[in-house]
Amino acid sequence: ILIHEKKLSGLQPMLPLLEAVVQTGKPLLIIAEDIEGEALATLVVNKLRGGLKVAAVKAPGFGDRRKAMLEDIAILTSGQVISEDLGIKLESVTLQMLGRAKKVTIEKENTTIVDGAGKKKDIEGRCTQIRQQIEETTSDYDREKLQERLAKLAGGVAVIRVGGATEVEVKERKDRVDDAMHATRAAVEEGVVAGGGSALLFAIRALDGLKGRNHDQQVGVDIVRKALEAPARQIAENAGSDGSVVVGKILENKNANWGFDAQVGEYVDMVKAGIIDPTKVVRSALQDAASVAGLLVTTEAMVAEKPEKKPAMPPGGPGGGMGDMDF
Numbered sequence: 001i002l003i004h005e006k007k008l009s010g011l012q013p014m015l016p017l018l019e020a021v022v023q024t025g026k027p028l029l030i031i032a033e034d035i036e037g038e039a040l041a042t043l044v045v046n047k048l049r050g051g052l053k054v055a056a057v058k059a060p061g062f063g064d065r066r067k068a069m070l071e072d073i074a075i076l077t078s079g080q081v082i083s084e085d086l087g088i089k090l091e092s093v094t095l096q097m098l099g100r101a102k103k104v105t106i107e108k109e110n111t112t113i114v115d116g117a118g119k120k121k122d123i124e125g126r127c128t129q130i131r132q133q134i135e136e137t138t139s140d141y142d143r144e145k146l147q148e149r150l151a152k153l154a155g156g157v158a159v160i161r162v163g164g165a166t167e168v169e170v171k172e173r174k175d176r177v178d179d180a181m182h183a184t185r186a187a188v189e190e191g192v193v194a195g196g197g198s199a200l201l202f203a204i205r206a207l208d209g210l211k212g213r214n215h216d217q218q219v220g221v222d223i224v225r226k227a228l229e230a231p232a233r234q235i236a237e238n239a240g241s242d243g244s245v246v247v248g249k250i251l252e253n254k255n256a257n258w259g260f261d262a263q264v265g266e267y268v269d270m271v272k273a274g275i276i277d278p279t280k281v282v283r284s285a286l287q288d289a290a291s292v293a294g295l296l297v298t299t300e301a302m303v304a305e306k307p308e309k310k311p312a313m314p315p316g317g318p319g320g321g322m323g324d325m326d327f
Contacts, residue, residue: 001099004032013090027053076116186278194270197232198259
């Protein structure tokens with residue numbers, strides 16, 4: 001994988017490198033700002049003749065962000081960014097400066113590098129550096145782009161084949177895999193918290209010292225406190241337990257990770273038990289719920305479906321004495 005910072009318009013400086021690549025018999029991927037003119041025409045002709053297996057893609061991003069992303073790719077593939085700023089010219093590039101990967105998939109809008117040859121220690125160091133930049137930045141846009149870089153660098157690539165005995169079973173399993181993938185991406189971005197509603201219960205403690213300036217504000221605080229109990233309460237009730245008792249016992253414990261494992265009916269450290277939720281999902285759910293609730297409070301009318309009540313069967317029907325029973 002040749003990682004080049006600038007545009008490629010001529011291949012004359014690259015001829016020694018291209019000849020060396022042909023001798024290895026391996027395909028070449030060129031990542032550059034752009035490929036134009038003679039360089040593009042020559043690569044296309046070589047590709048058609050079968051002399052050189054080559055593909056070229058545009059480098060992601062713009063400006064300084066592009067430089068940083070190319071450096072990410074270089075670390076991931078154990079390659080070297082070819083940049084005149086670093087004093088490296090195309091004429092002096094050797095095979096040892098090229099990155100390597102087990103597989104590269106190129107689509108119209110995306111390129112995926114699978115199993116890069118970069119050292120795990122170097123990749124982890126780069127991830128740590130990006131996390132530090134995320135903490136230090138004050139720009140939401142920069143933070144979002146840094147989180148994207150972190151997700152791409154820290155994440156792996158895998159092919160998941162979903163099967164089943166019937167079409168319905170395959171669809172259900174595929175939906176579960178999709179949910180797991182989205183949850184994993186969210187976890188990489190913002191981390192994880194204790195699952196089962198425990199994180200929201202622990203958040204109630206932040207409201208303990210909060211007093212409203214008037215009665216209406218205090219009612220609002222109490223509503224939020226009650227709402228934060230709802231997920232854990234519902235999970236417990238779905239498992240056949242008393243929701244109020246479960247919530248009370250969790251709140252008695254000072255451990256922020258303490259919660260109720262509904263599957264086995266026991267109180268455990270949720271993180272140690274592997275019961276976790278992506279922080280982003282929990283945060284977004286709370287913010288969206290607050291937004292909708294605030295809208296309902298300030299609106300004058302709401303349109304909703306009126307629940308229909310099934311009429312009871314008239315007495316004296318079939319079965320003698322069972323006429324009032326709904327089926």
